Amino acid sequence: MRMMTFKAATSTAAFAKVKAELGEDAVILSNKTITEKGVKSCEIVAAVDSSPVSLGGGKPQRQTKEDYVESALQHGTSWQREWSQIKGQIMQLMKPQMDLDLLSPKQKLAVEYLEREEVNETVLTHIFCSLREDKTRSIVHALETMITTQKFDAVQSPTKFQAFAGPGGSGKTSTLVRLALKEKKQNPRARICLVTADGGRGKGRLVLKHYAELSGLAFREIITRDDFHLLQKEAHQFDTILIDLPGLPNRTNLAEWTALYGLAGCDDLAIHLVLNPFYSPRQFERFMEKYKSEQLASVIWTKLDEACTFGALLNMAFASGLPVSTLSYGSGLKNSIAPATKEMIWRLLFMRKLPNGDIQP
Numbered sequence: 001m002r003m004m005t006f007k008a009a010t011s012t013a014a015f016a017k018v019k020a021e022l023g024e025d026a027v028i029l030s031n032k033t034i035t036e037k038g039v040k041s042c043e044i045v046a047a048v049d050s051s052p053v054s055l056g057g058g059k060p061q062r063q064t065k066e067d068y069v070e071s072a073l074q075h076g077t078s079w080q081r082e083w084s085q086i087k088g089q090i091m092q093l094m095k096p097q098m099d100l101d102l103l104s105p106k107q108k109l110a111v112e113y114l115e116r117e118e119v120n121e122t123v124l125t126h127i128f129c130s131l132r133e134d135k136t137r138s139i140v141h142a143l144e145t146m147i148t149t150q151k152f153d154a155v156q157s158p159t160k161f162q163a164f165a166g167p168g169g170s171g172k173t174s175t176l177v178r179l180a181l182k183e184k185k186q187n188p189r190a191r192i193c194l195v196t197a198d199g200g201r202g203k204g205r206l207v208l209k210h211y212a213e214l215s216g217l218a219f220r221e222i223i224t225r226d227d228f229h230l231l232q233k234e235a236h237q238f239d240t241i242l243i244d245l246p247g248l249p250n251r252t253n254l255a256e257w258t259a260l261y262g263l264a265g266c267d268d269l270a271i272h273l274v275l276n277p278f279y280s281p282r283q284f285e286r287f288m289e290k291y292k293s294e295q296l297a298s299v300i301w302t303k304l305d306e307a308c309t310f311g312a313l314l315n316m317a318f319a320s321g322l323p324v325s326t327l328s329y330g331s332g333l334k335n336s337i338a339p340a341t342k343e344m345i346w347r348l349l350f351m352r353k354l355p356n357g358d359i360q361p
């Protein structure tokens with residue numbers, strides 16, 4: 001057993017060091033906040049079984065380029081990739097049966113349109129099957145059950161903690177600030193607390209602190225799990241607590257992160273996934289895996305004004321089953337966000353019309 005102590009400004013940074021040094025199999029033995037010269041930081045003690053990996057024992061052999069390729073082919077196919085290969089093969093088998101001439105001309109046109117809008121094959125197959133049952137069925141009817149919307153209403157929500165997760169730069173901090181300011185405007189007496197868990201990254205923290213001070217909102221910081229426990233203790237003072245999560249390091253997934261900071265066991269927490277429509281299909285697959293969590297409550301789509309197609313909204317809704325709560329379509333904090341409705345999503349999909357009425361080229 002090899003045991004090591006790691007110190008960093010935040011748990012995220014300390015955890016990244018654990019993974020880099022001890023690898024994926026490291027076990028966390030303790031995780032606490034320490035204060036040195038008045039500055040709070042995180043200390044993690046982690047251990048890993050140090051028995052030799054090589055079956056042959058002795059000195060590990062130097063790997064050649066061929067070894068790397070061989071090893072990638074042998075071990076790189078995680079169950080995800082295998083599943084996506086199987087899915088691809090099923091789709092290939094389905095394709096000859098997906099004869100669009102079996103649909104009415106109007107239905108065929110709609111399916112072809114959605115294909116151009118980058119709706120993926122899984123979703124198209126589902127739509128095709130639904131339309132084939134009834135030649136008079138409209139495309140909107142077929143799509144109706146595939147996507148749901150749910151307004152983000154933090155103050156009215158029975159869930160006190162609302163966290164925002166998503167890839168780096170997707171618009172988490174801006175969305176949180178926009179929603180907080182909107183809530184405050186609608187309900188000036190609402191007791192709103194803004195929380196940054198983005199300690200290591202100066203910008204998001206400063207933005208939140210600035211808007212909290214400007215709008216008379218409370219501001220807190222989570223550096224380690226102790227801070228989240230403290231926040232839970234004072235939660236009764238607030239109507240809603242909005243938490244800005246950091247973009248997670250490459251190898252860390254949301255479940256690991258929430259476990260590390262003590263958020264995972266909190267049943268008073270909803271996490272909203274902030275995404276942009278223009279990521280590649282492979283990236284979406286990766287995000288599905290990285291951000292998988294039972295605490296996920298909705299998807300927030302941002303940067304709609306920078307997208308050319310909107311098929312991703314449908315693909316994600318179908319794959320995750322999550323409702324869409326909010327749409328954002330501008331870089332400013334004002335007039336750039338709207339609660340999602342199905343009509344807005346149909347207009348995005350079929351007319352490329354943003355919630356403010358602008359048409360995307």
Ligand SMILES: Nc1nc2c(ncn2[C@@H]2O[C@H](COP(=O)(O)OP(=O)(O)OP(=O)(O)O)[C@@H](O)[C@H]2O)c(=O)[nH]1
Pocket residue numbers: 166167168169170171172173174175198204246247302303304305306328329330331332336
């Ligand atoms: N065009 C456009 N820009 C947006 C939108 N939402 C956010 N942005 C911009 O995207 C950039 C990143 O936004 P942030 O809110 O800082 O993103 P983040 O996810 O918090 O980023 P990290 O904390 O670094 O992971 C900023 O310049 C925002 O102004 C949007 O809907 N449209």
Ligand SMILES: [Mg+2]
Pocket residue numbers: 172173174198204244
């Ligand atoms: Mg941020």
